[in-house]
Amino acid sequence: MNLALSEKVVLITGSNGGIGQDICLSFLEEKSQVVALYRGSSDKLKDLESEIDQAGLSREFYHPMSVDLSSGESINKCIEEIIQKFGRIDVLVNNAGTTMEKPFLSLKEDELELVYEANMLSLTKLTQRVLKEMLILKSGNIVNVSSVVSKRYGRGVSYYASMKAGVNRLTQVLATEMGKKNIRINAVCPGVIETKLSGALQGRHHKLLVSETPLKRFGKPTDVANAIKFLASDNVSSFITGVTLDVDGGIGL
Amino acid sequence: MNMEEVFEKVSEVIVDASDVEADEISLDKRLIDDLDIDSIDMMELIYSIEKIYGVELEIGDFEGAMNREMNGVPFAKDNIITDEGLQKLRELMPEVDQTKIQPGLAVYNVPFLFTVESLCKLIMRKSAAKN
Numbered sequence: 001m002n003l004a005l006s007e008k009v010v011l012i013t014g015s016n017g018g019i020g021q022d023i024c025l026s027f028l029e030e031k032s033q034v035v036a037l038y039r040g041s042s043d044k045l046k047d048l049e050s051e052i053d054q055a056g057l058s059r060e061f062y063h064p065m066s067v068d069l070s071s072g073e074s075i076n077k078c079i080e081e082i083i084q085k086f087g088r089i090d091v092l093v094n095n096a097g098t099t100m101e102k103p104f105l106s107l108k109e110d111e112l113e114l115v116y117e118a119n120m121l122s123l124t125k126l127t128q129r130v131l132k133e134m135l136i137l138k139s140g141n142i143v144n145v146s147s148v149v150s151k152r153y154g155r156g157v158s159y160y161a162s163m164k165a166g167v168n169r170l171t172q173v174l175a176t177e178m179g180k181k182n183i184r185i186n187a188v189c190p191g192v193i194e195t196k197l198s199g200a201l202q203g204r205h206h207k208l209l210v211s212e213t214p215l216k217r218f219g220k221p222t223d224v225a226n227a228i229k230f231l232a233s234d235n236v237s238s239f240i241t242g243v244t245l246d247v248d249g250g251i252g253l
Numbered sequence: 254m255n256m257e258e259v260f261e262k263v264s265e266v267i268v269d270a271s272d273v274e275a276d277e278i279s280l281d282k283r284l285i286d287d288l289d290i291d292s293i294d295m296m297e298l299i300y301s302i303e304k305i306y307g308v309e310l311e312i313g314d315f316e317g318a319m320n321r322e323m324n325g326v327p328f329a330k331d332n333i334i335t336d337e338g339l340q341k342l343r344e345l346m347p348e349v350d351q352t353k354i355q356p357g358l359a360v361y362n363v364p365f366l367f368t369v370e371s372l373c374k375l376i377m378r379k380s381a382a383k384n
Contacts (some may be wrong), residue, residue, distance in 0.1 A: 135297045140305060177293055
């Protein structure tokens with residue numbers, strides 16, 4: 001299947017995360033121009049960079065860029081630089097996020113703000129800025145990384161689940177607004193994926209989660225990355241917009 | 254930069270961003286009520302113009318922009334344009350239907366007053382301020 005993602009300018013947030021790394025690798029395999037967004041020290045990208053080298057992928061298409069997604073000014077500067085360099089943005093993958101597993105009544109104000117900021121507000125600010133560029137080009141694809149807990153489960157991660165449900169709804173509404181401008185907005189809802197983020201959860205509830213999953217295994221980051229590439233490709237999903245695609249082995253059913 | 258040049262460019266952008274045909278566009282046409290430009294097309298129109306001219310039109314923050322222009326005299330209170338704000342609007346937008354600039358006018362209704370000429374003048378004003 002030809003995804004035709006070669007040379008497409010793809011922005012990926014949270015590129016140093018468990019799923020983020022595989023999303024970057026996956027688009028690099030397609031020879032997309034991958035702008036890997038991260039916050040803070042570039043040391044965070046060492047794992048990703050060694051994986052790029054190990055996979056024999058060229059760094060020619062890899063463009064790491066630091067950005068503080070909580071700051072509109074930082075986002076603006078970052079997008080200006082990208083436009084200066086490439087002249088366009090074809091795909092935005094809103095992958096950055098953070099979870100907070102805690103009983104609802106124990107969540108402190110700063111923790112609520114962190115979860116809101118990391119999962120909803122930053123995504124919204126970046127999407128607004130990128131959409132300006134996509135509107136002018138009348139072309140673009142946005143894929144939001146949501147979660148199975150946006151639809152089912154979520155006990156212990158109530159606020160995170162609420163934010164992800166918000167991401168789903170934002171995806172759907174934006175899809176209705178931007179369709180006429182040839183911009184598609186979709187989301188993926190990963191189930192239990194083998195990453196550091198889900199490590200603790202797997203450890204404690206491994207047997208239960210596997211037994212609850214119809215496909216009887218946890219997902220791999222590449223499962224999510226492949227679904228994202230599918231949704232980002234106009235060659236194979238051009239009539240799909242506003243979906244919140246479950247990539248969860250059936251656990252959300 | 255004169256009105257004719259700006260009008261020509263604005264017309265091109267309107268045609269590109271919306272379903273409006275070139276021969277429907279004239280300086281006196283209101284963007285929303287006459288040309289039927291919807292909010293999404295309006296966003297594309299504004300961003301395209303901002304890109305072309307390298308200016309910020311600040312239509313999304315019209316009240317903030319007017320407050321800055323009025324040197325601290327409030328343009329609006331509780332979303333209703335003040336008497337001083339109405340006077341400023343009349344000065345800046347003599348081309349619009351003046352009977353609409355009346356006490357009680359809400360800030361969110363200002364975009365409905367905008368004609369093609371208003372937009373052209375705003376571009377010229379912002380470009381002049383930038384230079």
